[in-house]
Amino acid sequence: MERENEAGDRKELYHYQQEDIDAIFEKFEGKPDNYHLLYQLPTGGGKTVIFSEIARRYIEKYNRKVLVLTHRIELSKQTSQMLKSFGVKNTVIDSGVKDLPYNNDYSCYVAMVETLNNRLKDKKFHMDYVGLVIVDEAHYNSFRKLFTYFKNSLFLGVTATPLSSNIDLPMYETYNELIVGEPIQSLIDKKFLAKAVMYGYDVELTSLKLGINGDYTVGSSDELYSRSSMQDLLLQSYESRAKGKKTLIFNNGINTSLYVYETFKAAGLPIKHLDNRTPENDRKKILSWFHKTPDAILTSVSILTTGFDEPTVEAIILNRATRSLTLYFQMIGRGSRKLPEKDVFTVIDLGNNAQRFGLWNDPVDWQYIFKHPEQFLESIRTDAEIESYHVYAMTDEVRAKFAKTIDVTFDIEEEFRKAAEEKHKPKTVIEHSIRQHAFMCIENAETISEARKLAKLLDPDIEYRVKQYAKLLAKTTKNYREWLIEDYKNRLTVMIGRIFNKYQAGDEEPLELKKL
Template sequence: MQSREMKGMANLSHEVQEKKTDKELYSYQKGAIDQVFEKFDSAPDDYHLLYQLPTGGGKTVIFSELVRQYLKNHNKKVLVMTHRVELCNQTSKMLTSFGVVNKVVNSTANLEDQDEYVCFVAMVETLNNRLNDDMLDISDVGLVIIDEAHYNSFNKLFKFFNNSFILGVTATPLSSNKNLPMKDNYDELIAGESIGSLIENEFLAKAEVFQYDMGLTSLEVGSNGDYTVKSSEDLYSSPAMLEKLLDAYKKHSKGKKTLIFNNGINTSIHVYHTFDAAGIPVRHLDNTATKKQRKEILNWFKETPDAVLTSVSILTTGFDEPTIDTIILNRATKSLTLYYQMIGRGSRILNNKSTFKVIDLGNNYYRFGPWGADLDWQTIFNNPNFYMDRLQDDDDIEANFRHEMSEEVRAEFPKSKEVYFDIKATYISATSNGESSKVVLERSIAQHAYICIENSEDVYDALGLAKLLAEDINNRIQTYAKCISRSTFNFLHWLKDDYKKKLNAYLRANFDTVFEDIHGYPPED
């Protein structure tokens, strides 16, 4: 015989089943629900299932319909966990739109009426406090859904749900902490529709990526496995990097709605002042903003066609603005999850929007590959260390860079078909032939001298062009130093000065000879 509480739950469950949602589910979303229920029916009551679906694929829609159907057929309660207040409120509204009456368990919630609800939505920290204080009855919770399940903050709550079916949902089933792999907390992964398939079927927009070769060896990695805020701010707040960011924006996204991600509040504020000084409509947003300020800024961003919003990771989850045209990664990250979250903010389709731009100023494309690549999530889930250990480090990435002169400097060498000189290849060739490594710089100096003379009428012109090669010389010296494994500051400083002196000496001693070789006649006196 059912207790009064169980009868009440049955009545509430029946009320849910009579509700009709106005949300139209796509075929892949319906397929995902079928897969989860199939596992729910066949697996043990305490099974832990992880479901993966790309950002923009509609994870909240899927698990809201799943909750509706679950409550329709089971006299058990449902608990949905999120990691942020905004997601908590958004999830509650979505569940309500599916006809699921739910109660938000926040720090101010009165739980005296909890017996009247069969579905709860709670933020992880608040829930942890309420459960430890024994203020929330979870004895009849049959299904626990964890949104953004890759966050390790949820792990401490698993002990409370030893008899519940747990469904974690995430776009990237990879923990940021190598010591806390997701396979230790979940029995199985179901991989949903791929980004490529969602793009092909016009559910997501396609990313057009503009990548810049960035020198990131000054960045330091913190205890969490990602680049530290301090080292990132030291690099990205520099005048040179701010200028590069502004130039990249003007070249690829001027007048377009743009969202910029930074690693550090100070960097974002510097970005704000840089764009504001350039007369570009821009606002700054970080986690210190009040709820009112955040709402006002996001409304401005939504309603301003050419708005630029510079932010600090706060908008990586729970933020949907389909009118975004460009995402700028003004930071580097070692987190695959963060990489996908940031780019995913621009992937929402809208009207005729089928593409969006990504400007990468952190070598992230080189590190992780293209957003939307056909990643084997099952392998990553089962062997996360194998995947992470295969990622290239910054030295390896930068070793493959081909340094190009700036457009302004290159314009001063119009007669030269090629101005690039491959230091690394020259070093490998020289050493394999038994030659001294010194010949690498000698040949580099000769090539620099050649392009200076090729574009000059006299030695004074050539010496003037040589002064424009400082950045090119610095890059060659850096590459050479890596080849010979010597990179102390004093050594590099001496090597650059010595290179410039030898280049000038070479030009003075060989100008006439090289000029005649190039043109077939001697220069005029």
């Protein structure tokens, strides 16, 4: 988010970046040495540029050293390069640095948390002379272990999402206050970020399990997203919304990502897979291929959520559900970089994530989230609540297969009410629904075999109707609901066979449905 000035030798800041830097220095004025400030700015807003200028100005103004903390080696290297471009003489403290004399030539250090923590713990380094500590990706909690070594330093935490990755260690306990930067919609309006065109598909997530970290487990995600129905949905959504676009697919498990790779490869699409076990050389080759190939597809597992910058990405597919607001913004943010020929990018959501958190560019009350994280996390909608609002809508492709049927809808709630009024058993509702589905299949087919093939296309509608029915029954178990769905499909197959010949001979009419 920086630009060169006419001389080409010095970075120039955008107006909103300059304003935020001024506001941060104003907050520092007159504060005690151990004052901790948190700064929020969306992914793509130029956080590294901003804190590089803060480091330069702080060193110039106070003649004290600065330390920048990161959590990944790639981020350390990128940060070091950016600081150099601002004229800040710095060095990266990696595993090769065993000694660090006080009177060195560097005015700034960039360090990974674990490496620095080991050096400080072993008393190899003494860094109590550092005046300002900048914490990148401050929502991670690994940084807290270092705070004890910098009791007389100012702290500036920088993050796109001021919500701690650990609910037991809220950010308001670490930072005195929060400064909120430019919101996403404003950055889009001012042409600093590309606009997200989002497509959501209602997905059944009740089989997912929550882990101790508060997010869905890899095992339950792998089980759901490796199913052929989910792989089909992924491929169909890609082909209808993102075909030919440079695409990143985010998954929750390595098994899922490998399934995605095989599915897309079998479809003849240019795809590669990447995870944290991929050797460094292979990773470089894959990322180079991704950069150079206009319609490349990269399926990965979490590894590209931070420290990865590929502005040419045109489509993001969330092939997973998450209850992490941070991860939600990080994944979509990978596609938000603006280019002269790129004003918009596509987001395909296959995890009900937008229904959980809102659209990517919706306003967010970060001050409330910072001050009341427990209440915010409790207010996140459950999957059952989200799915209670899902309404099944037949796709145009499936609807075309039932062209001879005037009305393919069936109001379970209304039928349930009528059955209660007429003192019929609730199961008559399911019987009427099965009968309607049977006639839909029969009047659009020439043979019993064709009719039964059409019945397979009704699986999503059947599942939706049974769920509505089960909800009206009040207390039902998951096993009972699953049995109801299977029983419905079996009875539909039997009914098609029983009435097909009568219907073809003109003895059965769909109107009989209305007489029941």
